[in-house]
Amino acid sequence: MAEFKFIRPTRVRLLAEGTQPVVSLQGVTKRFGKVTANDSITLDIYPGRIKALLGENGAGKSTMMSMLAGRYRPDEGQIKVDGNPVRFSSSKDAIAAGIGMVYQHFMLVESMTVAENVLLGQEGGFWVNPDNMIRRVGDLADRYGLEIDPSVRVCDLSMGEKQIVEILKLLYRESRILIFDEPTAVLTPEETNRLFEALWRMTEQGKSIIFISHKLEEVIALADEIAILRKGKIEGELDPNAIQSKAELASRMVGREVLLEVDRQPVEIGHTVLQVSNMTGMGLENIDFEVRQGEIVALVGVAGNGQKALVEAVTGLVKPPVDTVFIMGQPWRQFFAESTWNRSMCYIPEDRLGLATLRNQNLVDNLLLTTRKGFSKGPWLNKKQAEKDTIDLIEKFDIRPGRIHALAWQLSGGNLQKAVLARELFREPRFIVAEQPTQGLDVSATEEVWNRLLEARNLAGILLVTGDLNEALQLADRVAVIYRGQILGMLSSSDPEISGKIGPLMAGITD
Template sequence: MPASTAVVSLRGITKVFGAVRANNDISLDIHAGRIKALLGENGAGKSTLMSILAGHYLPDSGQILIDGQESLLRSTKDAIKAGIGMVYQHFMLVEAMTVAENVFLGQEPGFFLSPTAMREQVRALAQSFGLDIDPAARVADLSMGEKQRVEILKLLQRKSRILIFDEPTAVLTPQEAQQLFMALRSMAAQGKAIVYISHKLGEVMALADEIAILRRGEVVDELPASEVHSQSDLARRMVGREVLLEVHREPMELRQNVLRMENVSNETLRDVSLSLRQGEILAVVGVAGNGQKDLVEVVCGLKEPRKGEVNVLGKSWQTFFSEPSWQGGLSYIPEDRMGLAVCRGMDLVDNFLLTTRQGYSSSVWLQRDKAKSVAQDLVRQFKVSPPDVNCQARQLSGGNLQKMVLAREFHRRPRLIVAEQPTQGLDVSAIEEVWATLLAAREEAGILLVTGDLSEALALADRVAVMYGGAIVDTFPADDRQRVDRIGQMMAGMKPDEND
């Protein structure tokens, strides 16, 4: 194989946000025909560095060389012209537009392209890379996984030669992730330079040609992927200590039902029945867009069931959500942490009060000082970085924001926890902590875990429910090896007894 060319060279890049030094004198080369994995703990500066390359931020100091020539990327438009494209961890789509309109937004060839022609081009592009999606669908109606495919298609349509992916498989099933990997390898084989930001060490080892590791805003290690021999070795290089993603799930005494659904239906759900008891974790798995979102919205009171019965903590759906309690009730950890879980322009104290204000208010006054003290304690306990409750939510990395949401919701001491992709975007060290916290929470709560990560589901869950087409295909104990081996088939709609 001929020596690859450095299409991008970062030299001495530094970026500071207030008291936070996100990047400190970073130098890095990105080569054509290679996949470079960028690793680091939450807040290490990975996304900031790549956002600078994508023209979203201007560096405070340093140079960006493209094909050996210094380039000043003042905006994302400049980056696009230079052939740089990025799929962000938090999607940048116009919800009211269709898939095809989003893909072509800002890059229409010529004065006019008919909607039919746009849809056909997007359909052909999606099929060529195995990214199944309806070009005519409205983005607002898509699941998070489907929205991610739209972001990827935007890059593919733009024919960017330097492609940056920030946690691209966070909401994908293993099958979807494999399809993405095939597309990335194909792009690299055609000479494109790819940067892959991920916390999933197995993915990195399977996909990357070379690995760069950031810690506290600096590159601490850079090496060929072939020199890394195990995930534990990679985790140790990243975190600076031994990390073992192993859990000891001791069986809990099952107590009262905290959730019961019988034959629940709406425009998406089809006769869904399930139950959850205090002391257990029920994991719901399935390909994105098969009803998980509607299931969560019904359980959390965001969408009323049209048919069937929902019982939450011994009360009917209508009674429970007419006067929900801030403590000892239901806590929801949403998948869309930037859009639903927090307000980006508010500080961490006000974000803490979003779901806890009933506990920090008298009949007239809000006890903000008391809330601030508790929020500070939680920030330290959950190792949120930076540990400053005066920071606005938008100043935190995605993983640290997730830790803040988890801290807030566990503080409410819920008896029912709905955790939707709770470790999405977290590093291995933080995942270890979240898993331990969820397992400990079973003592007081039942946990409905909605996850696209099968390894997470099988590590934590007592029972697994597989969804397809808005229905529960099967529910079974997580230690039923025969059914576990068929999860992939069930996620494609095959009934569990079809191969018997």
Template sequence: MSGKTPLIRLQAVSKSFGPVHANRDISLDIEEGRILALLGENGAGKSTLMSILAGQLQPDAGTIFHDGAPIELTSTDKAITAGIGMVYQHFKLVEAMTVAENIQLGHGGGMWLNWAEINDEVRELAAFYGMKVDPGARIADLSMGEKQQVEILKLLHRRSRVLIFDEPTAVLTPSEADNLFATMKLMVGQGKAIVFISHKLEEVMAIADNIVILRRGEVVDRVAAAAVASTVELAERMVGREVLLEVDRQAVEPRQIVLKVEKVAGDGLQAIDMEVRQGEILGIVGVAGNGQKPLVEMVCGLHRPPAGSIRLLGMEWRKFFADQKWDLALSYIPEDRQGLATCRNLDLVDNFLLTTRGGFVRGPWLQRRQAEEKAKRLIDEFDIRPPNPQALAWQLSGGNLQKMVLAREFYRKPRLIVAEQPTQGLDIAATEDVWRLLLEAREQAGILLVTGDLAEALALSDRIAVMFEGRIVATFAIDDREHVARIPQMMAGLEITA
């Protein structure tokens, strides 16, 4: 640390939610021209701490200093006025409006605005930071990486000096992530301070200057990134034990077909053929937006396939979903854990019952006490924090909410699992647990794994299918080294294999 007064200093900041201590006596400095990585397992208190800094939450104790003077950030407006802004995992943009209109939202300027001047201003700001964003483009038409750039431009346009990035690469392709890091380096070169929250330790090693590690709401380590020898060492510092993120994927003899897709087309899909057998994991890889979402939604019964056929557990699509059992059938782990997988204002017991209630019904009666007892056991088994069945879904961190969804779906003992980005937002220890669970589950189930993490697909899959522009351009065994080496080219549409 330099001797210069930090731009932001948090001193003995604490925050509790009932009996749960989310933050306990946390002190840290955020310095100009530096990137501070904030690490910790799911539920360690990172998002709570940054929500306090962004004015969304108020601390129970402690002081925040801004340029050496104490400041009370009692609202997001006060934080923005102080030059503090946050880029959230879930973007806060108006989809029907243009880039320039979203950036202008919340600004003054009277009744009449000079949109030509505003567009030029946004265009110049984007160009200065190496972003290629059209000010007149509609948000709904942009890629996830472009939407994130708009969120960043909103903060830069307000002259934010402190920018907080919460899991910024979770929804980005590798090239979009590289563009983000280039932009971040330009920003710190301009004297801005950045707080970077991520579970991707290789990114932390590449981009951070300093690292602060939280565990159960307390700071347990502070270190310069240059002083950390490897991601293995960093993982051990974070978790408190050695974590290698390696799994022993023993071969399992594939058995009966549990999913068969034939000539499925429509909603951007083009004649999709594939099958999944009990005892195997089929990994679907591809850049986001190439048909993975409509394929998953058709397989899981959210949309009827416009053309072609889908058979699940030997039954035709319509028959399967007309009389679907709560257990020993299909479990879907959706990417949208906050909107589709759970109800944010229900407690964990009711969220558990969303897909398992069939196992707790006797006649017209719901046996909620038995469901609560089972939920408690799963919360303990999956180390979900806070360990309180009465906690509401929105009170959990994204990673802990994902663990709740996984606990619920594995409890159903499915014969077919569709896992869509199952470890997105999970810390390295939780990711290791999920990988182990998926490999164990294929003993009794066939698994369709849809992931944007190529390393995850290669670690878990028995076969890989590459999607591009609504087609499966190649399917091959994981030990086919020639095809595996060409996956990036196939994902980009540069190579099409029969």
């Protein structure tokens, strides 16, 4: 099967003898009730180096970094910065110590521009010149090769572009220790390469980078050292130059062999579940394709090239032009007027803590968001049955922590994504729109999700919107490449040269 290759640049950075860590975690433990998220963590972070942190969903990575960033306080142990013990009361204390973090769930003001978000809380004076703000943020973005329009409002950005805004916020603060929690989850390979170049520029200035990711090829390419966290403990540290393969690194991370691929057997192709006919408008031009039961069609492209508009039109978030979208044989307006809660269409959004779930509600209530009619009889809601089915889904999809009353925001990004997937597949859909379905998932969970999507083809057709080209090549029967609102190519996965064709099409090159 074709695979998109990530080429590791030549980069050897040796740690000078006698170099002292800029940050040390010594015996750090954090508990949430009866759950021990971090257990006696000891870890050193050195200046001018990139330390990758690997672990399964729920292993405790985000909790450990949240303590370092001042969001949580350790129950035991201590954190040292420049050799001196510190006790952060808030993220402001961590920022003052030179520590900044980009979280998986963005912390942006949607109604403000890019420049306003980057400079929010940073200006000393009362009067702020908007043109000056835009120029300063634009210069900062150019310095690190990050493509963004500082004058655009955040609400109009794609998820990948919002990620860039979060990164610019850190760069503007000139933090010495920068923590990136899944920063490439919504980036294409080209965008990822540009981000890596920016991170290397930071280390050349003496900054320390902590890089949390589930993308093993990226970790091997980027990191100077790798720490593995398993069940809340540091399992070991590795030199990426000594790692022979992704499979070896994956097995070290999860404690067992991981195949890192799926066996995509063809299934019988059925009726058309999505027909998009000559759609023009909303930033799209002459979009024309179909998805049939039994197949997966992947939509790939650099963030901001029309994927968002197309998904919103198909899933009912915005009205498309009349007679351009047909779902399960019905015109768009008729389908959404008559659709049922099950055996119909389901949507797995990339914004799992905003659009997909209610952050302050538990897993039972989040299950009921899209399945309530299945547990209702007249005015009565069978909450006990919903709780029972939630327990079954937690076990089936290995959602951690395994408590039905855990709130959405308390779950790690990967476990929340599994909860959304479990809820939507519970509906036995006939048409699935899956947007970044494995974003933030570890390799073991990714493999599980891939197999579940392939299994779902027996009943459904799937539109897979992904920035992970390996995912598209592993799962899709056809790959549609979108550029500036147009589909420049529809490629068959059986084409032996498909991986070489996708990149140029994503850049707008059709010859």
